[in-house]
Amino acid sequence: MKLRRIVRRIAVLLALIAVLPGLPAAAAPPTYAELLATLSDADWVRPDPADTLYLDLEGGRVVIVLSNDYAPRHAANLRSLVRAHFFDGLAVTRVQDDYVTQWGNDAGARPLPPGVKALAPEFERAITPALPFTPLKDGDVYAPRVGHSRGLPVARDPASGKTWLAHCYAMVGVGRDMAADSGSGEELYVVIGHAPRHLDRNVTLVGRVLSGMELLSEMPRGTAQMGVYAPDQPRPRVLAMTLASDVPVGERVPIEVFNTEAPDYQRLVEARRNRHDEFFKVPAGRIDLCNAPLPVRMKPLAAH
Amino acid sequence: MKLRRIVRRIAVLLALIAVLPGLPAAAAPPTYAELLATLSDADWVRPDPADTLYLDLEGGRVVIVLSNDYAPRHAANLRSLVRAHFFDGLAVTRVQDDYVTQWGNDAGARPLPPGVKALAPEFERAITPALPFTPLKDGDVYAPRVGHSRGLPVARDPASGKTWLAHCYAMVGVGRDMAADSGSGEELYVVIGHAPRHLDRNVTLVGRVLSGMELLSEMPRGTAQMGVYAPDQPRPRVLAMTLASDVPVGERVPIEVFNTEAPDYQRLVEARRNRHDEFFKVPAGRIDLCNAPLPVRMKPLAAH
Numbered sequence A, B: 001m002k003l004r005r006i007v008r009r010i011a012v013l014l015a016l017i018a019v020l021p022g023l024p025a026a027a028a029p030p031t032y033a034e035l036l037a038t039l040s041d042a043d044w045v046r047p048d049p050a051d052t053l054y055l056d057l058e059g060g061r062v063v064i065v066l067s068n069d070y071a072p073r074h075a076a077n078l079r080s081l082v083r084a085h086f087f088d089g090l091a092v093t094r095v096q097d098d099y100v101t102q103w104g105n106d107a108g109a110r111p112l113p114p115g116v117k118a119l120a121p122e123f124e125r126a127i128t129p130a131l132p133f134t135p136l137k138d139g140d141v142y143a144p145r146v147g148h149s150r151g152l153p154v155a156r157d158p159a160s161g162k163t164w165l166a167h168c169y170a171m172v173g174v175g176r177d178m179a180a181d182s183g184s185g186e187e188l189y190v191v192i193g194h195a196p197r198h199l200d201r202n203v204t205l206v207g208r209v210l211s212g213m214e215l216l217s218e219m220p221r222g223t224a225q226m227g228v229y230a231p232d233q234p235r236p237r238v239l240a241m242t243l244a245s246d247v248p249v250g251e252r253v254p255i256e257v258f259n260t261e262a263p264d265y266q267r268l269v270e271a272r273r274n275r276h277d278e279f280f281k282v283p284a285g286r287i288d289l290c291n292a293p294l295p296v297r298m299k300p301l302a303a304h
Helices: A002-018 A032-038 A072-083 A213-217 A264-273 B002-018 B032-038 B072-083 B213-217 B264-273
Strands: A052-057 A060-066 A091-096 A100-104 A145-149 A152-157 A162-165 A171-174 A187-191 A205-211 A238-243 A255-258 A296-298 B052-057 B060-066 B091-096 B100-104 B145-149 B152-157 B162-165 B171-174 B187-191 B205-211 B238-243 B255-258 B296-298
Touching: A032 A264, A060 A072, A060 A213, A072 A205, A072 A238, A205 A213, A205 A255, A205 A296, B032 B264, B060 B072, B060 B213, B072 B205, B072 B238, B205 B213, B205 B255, B205 B296
Parallel strands: none
Antiparallel strands: A052 A060, A052 A238, A060 A205, A091 A100, A100 A187, A145 A152, A152 A162, A171 A187, A171 A205, A255 A296, B052 B060, B052 B238, B060 B205, B091 B100, B100 B187, B145 B152, B152 B162, B171 B187, B171 B205, B255 B296
């Protein structure tokens, strides 16, 4: 024990010396936090406001990015629903622990606006050369290959030629009934627990929560079956859902996401695969899809 | 589309016929819920009250089972701390979204009771024939083998001869400072998000929350760094922690857990690997460690 303590203290001293200004950089690679603070502005991208939804709750604003790559028809439905103020005044109906928070139309109580219909599912799509894919190298329990595509966690199967969005924490899906083609977007859910990957290719994922996840994950769990709110439980209200492009530029959330196609993304992943923070004694050496970092930051537009 | 609908309706009709009483069982296997309701009472075990902790919060009671197999010294420390009423009146200090809820001694403010000290870590232990291990067959990103041991998720590496508890949702760990041997049990945390498996073998896991997880997962997230509660945030109070064996028999929570060593456990896992509920169109065919079912039930002791 004592020898190990001395060795550890020498290591700490060496690390301290390494960060003194003017000395050459030592072997210790930067931690994730150090790295993230120093990467180029060019590594960050601002999601298109036409693909960005605001979900306003009494506790604050949730920002959601839609995927035109993987669920273009459902994303279009959502734009139509939001522009018709369909969600405004509806409620959160279900919070099932370690699973999902769900909001929107409750048992079809509110009629769909003209032109919005239930859709054929968008469970998976064809792999094409135009579709970006940044693979992770440590494998996956559920799919032959996993990685990221424009900031979203994806799986793919080269044998079938198909790719699909994966049910990681913060992913947003389209609620449906038993029939695969019964979802319209009038009910949405977000993953609030360990990734329920068995839902992959069974429900259409349409996007991801970029900020405000805590507003959805800290809601009281529903006490009826499957986490549905019981009649005696107050339902958190949905004040409004809005498309960012319908909000004046100066009032938009100035959010940016890290570009998973940028070469620097590999450095971020590596800093998480092998953590060199003092706290970690045994770096994992591996990372699973839903633990891979997808950083966001708030960066106001430069003043004119 | 129409042909597929007809085929689907025929399938539903066949499924309905299959469950009619008096007819021979058809091909459709039972769903998880159906199976769980029919399995033998002998498949359920009542955790030893001497290994069972109650964490009482203002919202209700959390039940935690300790692991004598994997963290015997930390489990003993916790028994001593709880019996000295060490936790009573302390608070939840940190709730970091998609990560952990932490409670107990805040920066060592309360002195440890006599005889309780920080411990050498119990990050992993030797594999022995006496230690049960029920493997899962679909692999794992982080470890060579994974499965369950007496109701807890575990990983193992036959090459090193070591096995360790895995950081799945609801697992309880012992907070520590930078030094591996700085944890005593005075601060505890529970996983409330996607499994942070990079913590495996870096922190001593000491048990698992069996019921009341929602009380810990729905707490407001801390707004200071790493989810620590900021000075302006009220901290949820820890009313008391108690050892079940110190509570009169009639006042104990009548909880039972499914025996992961029972042959029937394989049937439960299989019902989740390949879901036959009507909702699922593409059974995953696989399951990851932290999605494997670990059912509990409340079963009062039979009246005398």
